[in-house]
Amino acid sequence: MFEVFSFGSSGWGDEMLMGALMTVLVSASSLLLGILIGIIFAACKLSNIFILKIVANTYTTIIRGIPELLVIYLLFFGGSGAVMYIAKIFGYNGYIELNAFTIGTFAVGAISGAYSTEVIRGAVNSVHKGQFEAGKTLGLNGYGLYGRVIFPQVARIALPGIGNVWQITLKDTALISVTGLVEIMRQSRIAAGSTHEPFIFYTAAIILYLVITRLSNILFDKAENTYSKGFVSKGRYEI
């Protein structure tokens, strides 16, 4: 029963593990892109400029109210066209095709960006006003104030939320299997189709996802502990 998972050309063991690696890679790059988007749009939401607030609110409302699959279809079918359109403005008229990894990262990144925006906005809001004032009084500005004083506090508060966003992002990457990117979901589909053993391959996929979830939980708890040094309540698994 388990010989289908043997390594090499006779089984699907190495292919499934490569699929798992691809899932982790595309999730991690989507999460990073999402955090970047989150920082920008959180700044927009916290700014006093009306138009920026509207733009950021529209973005989060649309992403949170529309199925992820539609966003993926939009980028899958429209991504290359949009890039070619922009390239045309810069004078390049050739054909550009984006690979599945790039499309997947942008699609899932755009989705996780909406969730990250809310997490980061909440975290910045919860940093005490006095911290900004005290930093400025000490003559800090720019990197000194935001990088050395505000960021460590925001990171500590935002980490559990980002951990949740990571879990959502990880599961959303299963959807980009419809665009042809060979991650866990796609790989188990291919293997199930070719061996006529869907049950065992989907079970293997379930186990792989659970293992990744569990490992990342442990990592996020470690990070939370590091960032909350000196605070009374530590990670969830602290005894």
Added chain:
Amino acid sequence: MRFELMYESFFKIIEGIPLTLQVVSISTVLGLALAIIVALMRISGKKSMTIPAYYFVYLIRGTPLLLQLYFVYYGLGQFSFIRESILWPILKEPYWCGIITLTISTGAYSSEIIRGGILSVSKNLIEASGALGLNKFKTFLLITLPITVRQALPAYGNELILMVKASSLISIITLMEITGIARTIISKTYAPVEIFLVAGSIYLIINFIIVLAVGLAERKLGTVRAN
């Protein structure tokens, strides 16, 4: 922008609304029943009850819905004993596979919401109702349940929106609901932006109505006082 195409596709896509709403409402009702059972198991305090409930929720929340859908639709059909069982007429239909998967999924997620709601009911209230001579069942029905409903309603509203979004996945197992029709039109006309705007607006309107309805229900039930 091809507005003519948007106008035409709008009338095609709205034909998918009944299927979306049907699948969402059937699986929400069934899922709520499942969620109540799982939540009661988790807070029962008996190990034989809490452990299966905990792992059920862990399994469902830790894996993508699409995988669960494939597992039910393709994975179960592999076995001849399932194909020969009386359940097969149900399990061979993508429609019922979609409903079963969504029911299980929302059952796991909502059970956590309900558990939070039940646990938020103050112990004093339970003691007071015991002092008034109400038995356990009546305490649950008359004291715990109404407070739980009020506490859990905002989070449950979010879950309803997630269900509407999740229902789009059943288009992958050949069901022609909103997303399924939208996808077909996109691959025929190659106008992803226009169709996205049309289908996306329909979802936003559905979700907006849910937000309004939940808000109305919250106001009707009144805000919960502290303690």
